[in-house]
Amino acid sequence: MVSTDTKHLKLRGNIWWYQRRIPKDLQNQFEGQTTISESLGTGDIREARHQRNILNGRLEERKFNAPNKGRHRFLELVQEMSDHQSQNPESWDEPYDLDKASKDGDEVFIHAYTTVNGRKDHRSRYTISLKEALNVWIRKFESDKTQDTISKVKKAVDNFLKHLKLYDVLLTDISKRQVHDYIEALQATYAKTTVQGQISRIRSIWTYCESLGEVSTASPFDGHSYTGGNNTNRKQPFTVEEIQWIKENVATREPNRRLLVELGVFTGCRISELCNLQMQHVVTEGDITAIYIATGKTDAAERVVPLTNELGLRVRALREGKQNDEPLLGFDNSSEMSRWFSRIKTENISTDSAKCFHSFRVMFSTAMQQAGVDELKAAAILGHKRGRTMTYGYYSRGYELQQLKEAYDQCVERIIW
Known part of the structure; x- marks a missing residue:
């Protein structure tokens, strides 16, 4: 007997399409969309049924792994x-x-009732999910972290869930083996430090939720081994010839992008730090102009960085007539600017991933060392950890801008530009 099963299938011309209404409890995942209509690219009904079954399975998987909407009501x-x-x-x-709850099928109420009366504890079914935890983490830290950092944490979570092939997952359901396998998969493509960074970002979400009492089990993100040496993909400086090409060709008719590059060369600041600068972050003291890095990759990143006199004049000119919270360079998307510079570098200078905008930081740090700048002053300008003793680390207010400018000028003479 020939099967007549065409549920969720519709023939248009000679091609089968998958069509069905999205289950109500999944519609929030489809941005208001209520139906799915997708070409299966085949006129063979057997192949169409096979693809239909796969798509149905994926919907069920998303439904099973969707954030628990009843969680907050259960807890209350x-x-x-x-x-x-x-x-x-x-x-x-x-x-x-x-x-009444039983007649109404109010499962959340029944679970709460039986949990409190001691019949059966259902708390494990209502723990926080990874996406919920991410949102909680963002609400807590979005004013203290840069947009670049927030974006990287979001991407780390998204990539982990894609690896698991899940829309979402309860924090308590994440196993150490899943994290181990994810690390193994990442290490096949990325450097050790990159992999460690990915795991560290997700771990920070777990750690914060642990501090809130949302999770009490051991973190599955701790205690893993990473292959590869510490110098894997270590950033390398540009050669004299490469710097000369950058000087003569990059953004020569785009003042703000040109200034971004020159600030990278003459301050060693990370590209995210420069893109996050606002008009109010320009510091002036007599003839000295500096930029204030309010937030960065680490706690030590907050600092004041002096500028050359010529860069100082250009930065002051940008500030005139502008509001304090306006972006100093006219853009605040460091990822976009990083990709812009990377494209130019790859097409014209080098395909070596160890050479990038961060190479300017390597070169600035090297110039500091070669100029004999005191290491504590160099750390203060570059935003590295400094003052490990109680005297310097806790009580010291740091260097005066004039002292930093003297150390800075000592270094600038060695910068190749």
């Missing part, structure tokens, strides 16, 4: 019922109609 009910129980141990459940 448990808290409310627990309060009643502590106040009236004998009659705490009188206000609650379990029979």
